Amino acid sequence: MSDEIKPSEKRWDASAYDSKHSFVWKYGREVLELLAPREGERILDLGCGTGHLTNQIAATGATVIGLDKSPAMIERARALYPDLRFESADATGFRFDEPFDAVFSNAAIHWMKDQDGVADSVRQALKPGGRFVAEFGGKGNIQKLRSALREVLDAGGYTWDREATRRYYASIGEYATLLEAHGFRVTYATHFDRPTKLDGGESGLQKWLEVFADNELAGVPAADREEVIHQVEQRLRPGLFREGDWFLDYKRLRIVAIKQ
Secondary structure, eight states: OOOOOOTTSOOOOHHHHHHHOTHHHHTTHHHHHHHOOOTTOEEEEETOTTSHHHHHHHTTTOEEEEEESOHHHHHHHHHHOTTSEEEEOOTTTOOOSSOEEEEEEESOGGGOSOHHHHHHHHHHHEEEEEEEEEEEEBTTTTHHHHHHHHHHHHHTTOOOOTTTTOOOOBOHHHHHHHHHHTTEEEEEEEEEEEEEEOTTGGGHHHHHHHHHSHHHHTTSOHHHHHHHHHHHHHHHHHHHEETTEEEEEEEEEEEEEEEO
């Protein structure tokens, strides 16, 4: 399978992701509890990033494979955890010869464009009765930030690629309906607010934008980028900055579904 990344797709800085945004995988510990991996199970970590949660799954005695589309993420995961298996592949087209007891995913599904393809691939990967346990951005996720950033970009006359910046922030109803159409029975679903403290104090929002909003900022000349980020900060500061830290308006969708 090709690892080619299209120009409109997300490119990850794995080192910055790990060093400045560890909250992403640390919040995934709660989803691991929902997964409840057992010794001897075969589990796929879909959108594994740099492999920290993959490693925690492996520590339970389960056999785990980490899969991510980003070659940079997979390279770092292999360096951090050389005894584990990591593969680079698209979530809409991966195939393994041996099925899994569970597919796990944290903070990854909302980045994927073809949700029907993802659901089909997950179903194909599971044994009958296997479980899909996932958490990702839900409806309304980081809406305040997205609105402020786009207002600043539009006011400055900067162009930004709407396809590259599209995210899948679903409601419970939307995602449950999609999974049911692909042969799943949804057994648990919750959509909740999770105000999220960013690493880095005063510079936390800037660091977040540089890693997670690089597609939006791609059309901003380097000489203007600092001012654009400053304007975004000024718009968001009254509601999202307190006691020296930035707290983004995260909303999460957490779900468990069984392959019928």
